[in-house]
Amino acid sequence: MLISEGRGRKVISTNSAETLGIVDTFVIDPALRRVVAVGLSKVHGRLTVLPWERLTFGADAVTTGGITDLVVPDGQLAGLADRHHSALGHRVLDTAGRELGTVRDVDIDPTSGAVIALLIGDLAVPGSALIGIGGYAVVVAAA
Amino acid sequence: MTVLRASELRKKPVVTFAGESAGVVADVLYATGGGSVAAFAVGGGGLLSGGAHTALPWDQVAGFGPAAVMIRSSDALVPIGTYLGAVGDDASAGARDVTGSTVLTDTGEALGQVTDILVALVPGAALQADVVGYEIAPSASLGGDTPAPGGGRVLIPVPDTMSVSAQHLVVPAAARGYLTDDLGTFDQTVTRFRAELGGAHRC
Numbered sequence: 001m002l003i004s005e006g007r008g009r010k011v012i013s014t015n016s017a018e019t020l021g022i023v024d025t026f027v028i029d030p031a032l033r034r035v036v037a038v039g040l041s042k043v044h045g046r047l048t049v050l051p052w053e054r055l056t057f058g059a060d061a062v063t064t065g066g067i068t069d070l071v072v073p074d075g076q077l078a079g080l081a082d083r084h085h086s087a088l089g090h091r092v093l094d095t096a097g098r099e100l101g102t103v104r105d106v107d108i109d110p111t112s113g114a115v116i117a118l119l120i121g122d123l124a125v126p127g128s129a130l131i132g133i134g135g136y137a138v139v140v141a142a143a
Numbered sequence: 144m145t146v147l148r149a150s151e152l153r154k155k156p157v158v159t160f161a162g163e164s165a166g167v168v169a170d171v172l173y174a175t176g177g178g179s180v181a182a183f184a185v186g187g188g189g190l191l192s193g194g195a196h197t198a199l200p201w202d203q204v205a206g207f208g209p210a211a212v213m214i215r216s217s218d219a220l221v222p223i224g225t226y227l228g229a230v231g232d233d234a235s236a237g238a239r240d241v242t243g244s245t246v247l248t249d250t251g252e253a254l255g256q257v258t259d260i261l262v263a264l265v266p267g268a269a270l271q272a273d274v275v276g277y278e279i280a281p282s283a284s285l286g287g288d289t290p291a292p293g294g295g296r297v298l299i300p301v302p303d304t305m306s307v308s309a310q311h312l313v314v315p316a317a318a319r320g321y322l323t324d325d326l327g328t329f330d331q332t333v334t335r336f337r338a339e340l341g342g343a344h345r346c
Binding site for chain 2: 030085093094095096097098099131132133134135136137138139142
């Protein structure tokens with residue numbers, strides 16, 4: 001699943017059947033090479049992040065138990081969720097110091113959240129090559 | 144082997160594998176004798192307060208490309224005073240930029256003044272950055288018989304090791320026969336020149 005397709009999907013509570021928010025961002029941990037949480041928009045209060053292990057990414061909606069599954073990002077998750085560390089639209093450098101382009105989209109496994117590939121222009125870089133996502137660039141292993 | 148002008152290395156971003164900026168290359172520091180790049184002086188990273196400059200020893204460079212100098216982490220950077228202290232007074236003299244120095248042949252002919260330093264990146268398990276030549280503003284004696292395209296600057300190859308002081312760089316007189324204005328084929332020029340020297344002749 002491309003994360004561009006996943007954005008905007010409603011997050012529904014299976015307890016209350018209410019809409020808790022809208023999927024806005026995907027928080028990727030480059031060390032694990034997978035999505036560890038989704039950031040939500042249109043949420044009441046400060047609970048804005050839903051950890052990946054508490055959700056089911058369905059074809060039409062994202063489901064989770066209830067509002068208690070949402071958290072305020074703290075510690076390491078807060079750093080990863082920082083908008084400066086978003087992969088989308090970011091410059092990509094390889095470990096040899098070459099610029100590959102900008103991240104157009106990210107292909108993820110909707111079950112595990114694993115990053116399958118980074119789409120950079122016409123190029124698809126396998127998720128296994130992902131090394132870092134920082135304020136300056138996304139870094140991938142040189143091919 | 145790619146040959147670059149050292150001036151092109153300045154302002155190049157230094158980036159960690161985590162994707163964070165660690166500053167930009169402010170200057171190139173050379174090993175004693177000027178035969179290779181020993182370190183980069185890095186500035187403007189914001190990692191250290193007061194804009195203090197740090198040194199990035201060449202052996203800590205993980206990747207060197209057109210877009211950036213890559214390092215594994217900001218641990219690769221050391222305070223520049225610590226770096227210059229560690230390499231010693233002797234080396235810090237050699238670490239100085241030779242731009243402006245006069246290139247003299249071992250037969251006593253002044254060829255010109257150094258305007259830029261030509262560095263060859265030799266890929267491999269351990270990336271190397273050798274100084275293979277200089278861009279010089281040719282002296283009047285050369286100007287007469289040398290075409291002067293590209294603003295009059297010419298490129299001259301140098302041996303593996305050579306004598307350098309603050310004022311002079313001494314090159315074998317044979318280098319005079321290898322003057323060129325073509326950076327694109329300069330790696331071949333260096334190879335031919337060093338082959339003529341045969342490796343036995345070290346000045």
